[in-house]
Amino acid sequence: NAGVMQNPRHLVRRRGQEARLRCSPMKGHSHVYWYRQLPEEGLKFMVYLQKENIIDESGMPKERFSAEFPKEGPSILRIQQVVRGDSAAYFCASSPLLGAGANVLTFGAGSRLTVL
Amino acid sequence: AQSVTQLDSQVPVFEEAPVELRCNYSSSVSVYLFWYVQYPNQGLQLLLKYLSGSTLVKGINGFEAEFNKSQTSFHLRKPSVHISDTAEYFCAVSPATGGSNYKLTFGKGTLLTVNP
Numbered sequence: 001n002a003g004v005m006q007n008p009r010h011l012v013r014r015r016g017q018e019a020r021l022r023c024s025p026m027k028g029h030s031h032v033y034w035y036r037q038l039p040e041e042g043l044k045f046m047v048y049l050q051k052e053n054i055i056d057e058s059g060m061p062k063e064r065f066s067a068e069f070p071k072e073g074p075s076i077l078r079i080q081q082v083v084r085g086d087s088a089a090y091f092c093a094s095s096p097l098l099g100a101g102a103n104v105l106t107f108g109a110g111s112r113l114t115v116l
Numbered sequence: 117a118q119s120v121t122q123l124d125s126q127v128p129v130f131e132e133a134p135v136e137l138r139c140n141y142s143s144s145v146s147v148y149l150f151w152y153v154q155y156p157n158q159g160l161q162l163l164l165k166y167l168s169g170s171t172l173v174k175g176i177n178g179f180e181a182e183f184n185k186s187q188t189s190f191h192l193r194k195p196s197v198h199i200s201d202t203a204e205y206f207c208a209v210s211p212a213t214g215g216s217n218y219k220l221t222f223g224k225g226t227l228l229t230v231n232p
Contacts, residue, residue, distance in 0.1 A: 003159060033218055042120065042206065042222035056216070091160065095218065103210075103217045107152070107160035
């Protein structure tokens with residue numbers, strides 16, 4: 001049973017380019033979350049998606065960042081016109097259908113974005 | 117809002133020695149508590165979690181943690197570490213009420229290095 005799959009694992013972009021990070025959730029999981037880890041910081045929540053729906057994007061920067069989870073295919077985190085401050089590790093997590101009680105997230109290995 | 121403080125950024129120990137990784141949190145609501153471990157080039161793996169009930173929680177690989185509500189702490193312990201325990205350890209909390217228990221707040225991590 002493959003875990004949460006993220007690619008690319010490492011991505012280098014020049015300032016002004018676009019970055020696309022992909023995430024395939026665990027089999028049977030229908031909820032996807034993106035977190036960002038800036039240097040010397042803990043992981044911070046960005047966005048929560050279900051298939052074709054953004055449920056909570058309260059942690060997303062207001063500009064240049066977008067996320068989607070289409071009916072078919074992986075979830076995509078897109079960063080337009082990247083700047084050096086976007087250099088970070090981006091982690092995707094997934095969980096099964098929410099029920100009562102705690103929601104335990106399974107994380108991927110992360111995608112490390114470096115902006116030159 | 118919640119915050120998590122991991123008091124030690126690095127903890128070096130010798131093999132077979134005991135170890136304690138400290139975690140303190142603050143929150144205005146009741147919380148769920150988690151420890152995740154990240155081995156080099158891998159994703160975050162859940163070590164253990166506290167949701168309710170007994171304050172002493174046992175996890176994988178011989179780790180345990182104790183929830184102390186009065187001291188708002190959730191320290192991670194292992195009586196005898198192995199070289200293979202070398203990794204980064206993250207403490208995290210999420211709100212137990214309000215429907216946003218997918219929003220984990222992470223500490224900055226503690227790098228545990230086990231030396232022979």
